[in-house]
Amino acid sequence: MAQLALIYLSKNAKDGLSVYHSQIVKKPERWFAKSDLTLTPEGWSADNTTVEGNIKYLFGDETTSLENAEVYPDIVYKNNRKKEIVLIIVRTIGRTLRGRKKEGRDNFDKYNKLVENIRKEGWKCELYYLMSYGHEDEGNQCEKGKIDESKRFQDWKRLEKIGGKVLLWEELFSSLAGSELEKYFCNDLNKYALMPEWL
16 A cells, blocks of 8 residues: 555655654654655656565675565665665554564664665665554553553654654655545545644
8 A cells, every 4th residue: 555655656746755753752742753854756666666575586696785684674665777775664553663572573673784784785775664643552552451651652762762764654645635546545535644733
């Protein structure tokens, strides 16, 4: 769904998507803010974007630092002419960005390492997290009716710490509202595009 939306915006939207950053520790009452950056998906198509593809197969034999990269970003845009890669990690409410502790995974470290390795190969590479501003991860869930405040909003806290770049579902839906693509999502995307008043 996100890939289709970005390809559509690439061909029809004048403006890109705003890039946001978390500030939940510094300003918990306004836990994210718009940055000066935008993601403008120019020239994106089904030919140069991949969904959940193993990153090493996108490079073939071009690289050695990605040989063991068992990494599957949700969306990968690859521009061979410009040597440019865009990685987008997609999350919906309730799914953590960090990975499962019992499996010993830390997705933040994994994806940051991937970006580092791609850049070592001489490519430009940017990483974004597409999520809702209301994103709450598994740490927010109640245990015996009580919420452990210290475990709340761990994804947002980690994003603030690493300076992660966030794209918002709400803004993506707002860009598609009233378009010919809207009917493939729902009858009215505007109800999913509400943003907080303080932004």
